[in-house]
Amino acid sequence: MSTYIPVIGITMGDAAGVGPEVVVKSLTHAQVYEQCRPLVIGDARRLEHAIVICQLDMDVRRIADPSQARYERGTIDVIDLELIPEDLPFGELSPLAGDAAYRYIARAVELAQAKQIDAICTAPLNKEALHAGGHKYPGHTEMLAHLTGVDEVSMMLVAPQLRVIHVTTHIGIIDAIRKIEPGLVQRTIERGNATLVKAGIAKPRIGVCGINPHAGENGLFGYGEEEEKIIPAVKLLQERGLDVTGPLPADTLFFRAGRGDFDLVVAMYHDQGHGPVKVLGLEAGVNVTVGLEVIRTSVDHGTAFDIAGKGVVDEGSMLEALRQGAELATRR
Incomplete structure (x- = not known):
């Protein structure tokens, strides 16, 4: 055949x-x-x-x-x-x-x-x-x-050691924080998970970024955005059997994903996801619409x-x- x-x-x-x-x-x-x-x-x-x-x-x-x-x-x-x-x-x-x-x-x-x-x-x-x-x-x-x-679609950037899907993309940072809510976070993670399953990864390991430095550090930074906007989606998907972890501090999450701890990183806004991929080299990255x-x-x-x-x-x-x-x- x-x-x-x-x-x-x-x-x-x-x-x-x-x-x-x-x-x-x-x-x-x-x-x-x-x-x-x-x-x-x-x-x-x-x-x-x-x-x-x-x-x-x-x-x-x-x-x-x-x-x-x-x-x-x-x-x-x-x-x-x-x-x-x-x-x-x-x-x-x-x-x-x-x-x-x-x-x-x-x-x-x-x-x-x-x-x-x-x-x-x-x-x-x-x-x-x-x-x-x-x-x-x-x-x-x-x-x-x-x-x-x-x-609704999502942008995923794929580099040799890193895959990143974005909850929001081409909007300003204040608008992005306003737009992020549990339903959008959940659907973004589900789209990314489905794409990787189709690509042959049976159970993708997904790490989810926080919005604030240190993912808010239990309310020390920000105004509870992680608890309000991200955690409900993560818990729901964990209950459904997806391998989702977060919200995690973005700075260390990208490092961990680069060494192989995660198959996919969920970025909350444009530059949070684009920056790490482009550090790896513009010629290495590919944009996939999910x-x-x-x-x-x-x-x-x-x-x-x-x-x-x-x-x-x-x-x-x-x-x-x-x-x-x-x-x-x-x-x-």
Whole structure:
């Protein structure tokens, strides 16, 4: 019996950023074609431009439908939306590129819902350009939730020695503390647990961060946020048989998770989770959207306008995102 090789829709991201270069560089690697069948959703001319910039020997093949793809290394199959003018500069904020980045995602969602692709892997978009292009989303995660009609999703960052799921993401710290409540904490932990079970970890060990320093230290810090917002969810899930510990001081929890004590850390707000992962290296991290009907992974770096168009971007994070996407899609 042959092993199914999933089709992964790769969205090109913001055309003025490093997305086109990251995509073409990653598709030079033989391992990608062993793991998945990569289908780019973007602009063919921009990819051709990126191939020249990166001094690669590749072709771009324009197709209208996934059924026309050949998935041969050396030729990039692209569903060409033809949205980017040839003279669009790299490294400059563009409403046109922001709108195009949204349209690539929207097309990928349509293909996923039609079961023509098995997962989505996203190159970076620029939030300011996205907003200037008329799409008022904080980022990919929220946009995908809206496009797929899902009320609530979670962001999980995966690095070689660390997995972190976030209770809140793209909101200010005061708003985050206000938003955190036992139901949201519970659902976030359940989504993370379900994802790891699907990925082959039978009983994930989950460590939950506190909000305050030292997880409040029995009321010494803060105003009882841990007791009010986190502990009820942890107790409920423990009673249901999940291996959940917390709330724990975030500083030591990340250290313990890094040495292997936990399979997943639950961070309460954006920087609490992002900081430790990014210390491990931007090229090592992958962003996974948890709770969608379709698997979505992403590079864990931005559009890098300062180096866009120079051919120097590292494709390591995209390679890891494709690997994770293929693995999760296959297991699903």
